[in-house]
Amino acid sequence: MNVPGLGRAGKRRVEKDSLDKASLGKGRLGKGRLGRGKPGKGLKGLEWPHLLRGKDDGAATGMRLSLCNEVLRHMPFPAQCEMAAALGYDGLEIAPFTLDPDPHLLTAMRRAEVRRAAADAGIAITGLHWLLVTPRDLSLNGPDDDMRFRTIDVMERLVGLCADLGGSVLVHGSPHQRGVPEGDDPTAYWDRAVAALSAAAEAAEAAGVTYCLEPLSRAETNFVNTVAEAARLVSSVGSPALRTMIDTSAAGQTEDLSVPDLIRRWLPTGVVAHVQLNDTNRRGPGQGDDDMPAILQALLDMGYGGVAAVEPFIYAPDGPTTAARSIGYLRGVLDSLTPSSGP
Numbered sequence: 001m002n003v004p005g006l007g008r009a010g011k012r013r014v015e016k017d018s019l020d021k022a023s024l025g026k027g028r029l030g031k032g033r034l035g036r037g038k039p040g041k042g043l044k045g046l047e048w049p050h051l052l053r054g055k056d057d058g059a060a061t062g063m064r065l066s067l068c069n070e071v072l073r074h075m076p077f078p079a080q081c082e083m084a085a086a087l088g089y090d091g092l093e094i095a096p097f098t099l100d101p102d103p104h105l106l107t108a109m110r111r112a113e114v115r116r117a118a119a120d121a122g123i124a125i126t127g128l129h130w131l132l133v134t135p136r137d138l139s140l141n142g143p144d145d146d147m148r149f150r151t152i153d154v155m156e157r158l159v160g161l162c163a164d165l166g167g168s169v170l171v172h173g174s175p176h177q178r179g180v181p182e183g184d185d186p187t188a189y190w191d192r193a194v195a196a197l198s199a200a201a202e203a204a205e206a207a208g209v210t211y212c213l214e215p216l217s218r219a220e221t222n223f224v225n226t227v228a229e230a231a232r233l234v235s236s237v238g239s240p241a242l243r244t245m246i247d248t249s250a251a252g253q254t255e256d257l258s259v260p261d262l263i264r265r266w267l268p269t270g271v272v273a274h275v276q277l278n279d280t281n282r283r284g285p286g287q288g289d290d291d292m293p294a295i296l297q298a299l300l301d302m303g304y305g306g307v308a309a310v311e312p313f314i315y316a317p318d319g320p321t322t323a324a325r326s327i328g329y330l331r332g333v334l335d336s337l338t339p340s341s342g343p
Contacts, residue, residue, distance in 0.1 A: 063304055065330055066091035066126040068276070068311040071319045073098045077114060081121035083320065087327050091126035092118065093309040094165070096158060097133040104135075104157035111164050118166075126307045127167035127209075129276075131158055132174035140178040141193040141223065151177070152196050156203040163207040169274050169307065170204070171245055172197075173214040175221035189223060194236045201239035210273050212245040217253040225254050227262060231271045245274035247311070248295055252280035260291070260298035267302040275299065276311040277330070284312040284322045286329030293333050300339040 067089045072080040077099070084092050096103030099114065106114075118125050131154075132138045138151040155172075162170050180189045197213060204211040215230045224230050230244035246266070251259050266272045277295070279288030286292055299308065310330070315322045 063299060064090040064126065064307050065327060066093045066307050066309040067323055067327070068093045068095060068129060068309050070095040070098050070130070071310070071312065071315060071323050074319065078117040078121070081117050081123050084323065085121045085123040087324050088331060089123065089327055091124035091307065093126050093171075093307070094128050094167070095130040095133070096128055096161065097130065101134050104154045104161060106161060111161070115165055125165045125167050126309070127169035127171065127274075128158060128162045129171035129173065129309070129311070131155065131170060131172055132177040138177045140172075140174070140196050141189040143188070148192060148196060152199045155196065155200045159200060159203040159207050159209060159211065162209050167209065169210045169212060171212050171214050171274060171276070172200075173216055175216050178223045179221045180223050190233070193223070194233060197233065197242055198237050198239070201237055201242035205239055205241035210241055210243055212243050212274050214245055214247055215250060215254070216247070217250040219253065220250070227251070227255070227266050227272065231266070231269070234271055243271055243273035245276065246272055247276040247278065248290065249278040249280050249282060252290055260294045263295065263298040263302060267304060274306060275304065275308040277308050278311050278313070282313040283316055284310060284326035286326065287312070287316065287322075292329075293337065296330070296333055297337050297340075300337055303339070
């Protein structure tokens with residue numbers, strides 16, 4: 001298997017991890033791999049110089065618009081690619097569960113088929129999101145060691161899948177696989193998350209991709225709800241391959257700052273590597289009351305040159321119509337905007 005961005009040792013590891021199903025769940029990661037990560041410095045005066053070096057990658061070609069493919073998941077994957085390309089999207093951001101119940105174990109042949117379908121349609125695979133829907137019984141930070149080791153194994157394998165499909169970013173949301181039960185010690189859950197994300201970041205750095213922890217609304221989970229909380233965890237891990245991102249729906253429900261001000265606050269730090277666009281009503285951009293032109297203006301003003309992925313959860317009236325309406329709306333707004341002369 002040819003995995004872009006890996007050295008020989010990394011390539012062997014991803015190839016073995018991607019295809020060797022027998023090793024799943026057997027604690028391949030020894031306890032020595034699950035240290036508590038590097039100590040954080042806190043948020044006061046915090047900067048991420050190791051991230052700032054690459055924060056404007058892609059700015060010369062402009063922000064790219066991608067579609068989260070579960071919007072079209074009732075269609076065969078080649079048809080998803082063809083529709084997204086025809087609508088004017090630059091890429092697809094894949095939810096791995098739409099490919100297979102065990103997506104981390106996709107064979108080399110199946111990976112080649114996915115790559116070929118995208119290439120034939122003339123669309124990029126920009127990354128992965130919604131990572132831990134399948135297989136079942138996974139946890140980023142729970143107290144069950146075997147479950148957590150199995151989860152880390154899946155996370156590392158998905159890093160390999162992302163690289164092998166040509167993607168550049170993984171978005172770790174998965175709210176049900178990271179919550180802290182009432183009455184449990186949140187510090188222990190934090191420390192276990194640092195350890196798990198340290199392992200994922202190590203794999204991502206070897207594979208040449210970026211792993212993003214997604215802040216989610218308090219309606220979805222009680223673990224990491226704001227960009228500031230995610231940034232503190234990123235700092236604790238201390239890897240250039242681990243960053244956070246902004247989901248405009250979650251941010252609009254949770255953050256104290258408006259989403260445009262949040263973008264202006266955090267993009268210059270380099271800790272934000274990805275954006276997902278959706279309305280706080282959980283529909284597509286332009287299908288609610290959020291000031292999406294102001295959000296897009298903030299991204300332009302900050303020189304954001306990465307991927308902005310459309311990720312609605314309510315498809316009104318259906319997935320294809322939502323996908324078409326979203327891209328038409330976003331292209332129209334972007335055509336009307338120009339970057340300001342300063343932040």
